[in-house]
Amino acid sequence: MGTLWSTALASVAEKLNGGRIEWMLLGSAATALRGVAIVPGDIDIAILTADDVIRAAGVLPTPDVLGAVESGGFVPADWISTVAEPVLQFAPAGERWTFGRWYVQGVKVELAHIDAPAVAGLMVETRAPLVFQERETLRCHGQSIPTVxxxxxxxxxxxxxxxxxxxxxxxxxxxxxxxxxxxxxxxxxxxxxxxxxxxxxxxxxxxxx
Structure with missing residues (x-):
């Protein structure tokens, strides 16, 4: 597995695991990691707590630049996590998001904790903490990958x-x-x-x- 997305994933996993952050790989990258013949366009990661999204900004390669963008409740396409603004927080449709976006080795990596009380007791991807109890640990370039x-x-x-x-x-x-x-x-x-x-x-x- 020598693709760009997989090496980026291994780099992110090393930092999140080293920071003892509770996380879970989602989306197309999680499917591709199982050997399914699809090519991920990015890497999507769920984080168990909002505080851990903020902590992730301390271990991922966050540039020291100014110019934070006002989110207006949504994530601008050109916004990335910086020292000045490591995360965005917004609340669409009864949910509260804590969100970060990075580019690691040229691959877009998005981390989010979504507080969604309406689905907290459901076994649904992305928004329900219950799924964290069912994570499967896979491997990528020697790194442990907690996976949906x-x-x-x-x-x-x-x-x-x-x-x-x-x-x-x-x-x-x-x-x-x-x-x-x-x-x-x-x-x-x-x-x-x-x-x-x-x-x-x-x-x-x-x-x-």
């Missing part, structure tokens, strides 16, 4: 109707190793959040029938 469960990711793909990614994921993993109770719960919890969510046959055939 693939079962929870599949539920996210279903909700986003990412059929091509679902097919690539199923083809790239050993489906016999799936935790079916966890997959069922992740899909059920996603359905409670997204009423009317339909599960494609490709996912049902994994053992949900």
């Amino acid at each position: 469960p693939i079962e929870v990711q599949l539920a996210t793909m279903v909700a986003r109707q990412q059929d091509a990614r679902i097919d690539a994921t199923i083809a790239g993993i050993d489906s016999a190793l799936l935790d079916l109770p966890l997959l069922r719960r992740a899909i059920r919890d996603k359905q409670s959040e997204v009423p009317g969510l339909a599960v494609p046959e490709s996912v049902q055939s994994l053992g949900l029938n």
Whole structure:
């Protein structure tokens, strides 16, 4: 695994692990790390606490530049974490975000803690701390990578109707190793959040029938 995103991930992991920060890899990088044939466009990481996003700014390569940008509740496309403004905090739709963005070896890396009380008890990717209890530790260039469960990711793909990614994921993993109770719960919890969510046959055939 010698791709640019994976070497950047290993560099970030070394710093976060060394700083004893509780984190979890999400998104396309988490899927690709399992050997699925997709190329991540960036690296998305969930952080267990808001304070740890701020602590991460102390261990990641944060430039000492001025010119902090007013967020206005959203993240400007050109904003990065700096010494002057290491994180942004904003609260869209009943959630409270603590967010940081870095470029590591040319790869965009985004860290976020999302306080979302409405989904705190659900097994959903990104916004629910419950998923941290199910993290799987993978390896990348010798570094430990706490990673979102693939079962929870599949539920996210279903909700986003990412059929091509679902097919690539199923083809790239050993489906016999799936935790079916966890997959069922992740899909059920996603359905409670997204009423009317339909599960494609490709996912049902994994053992949900």
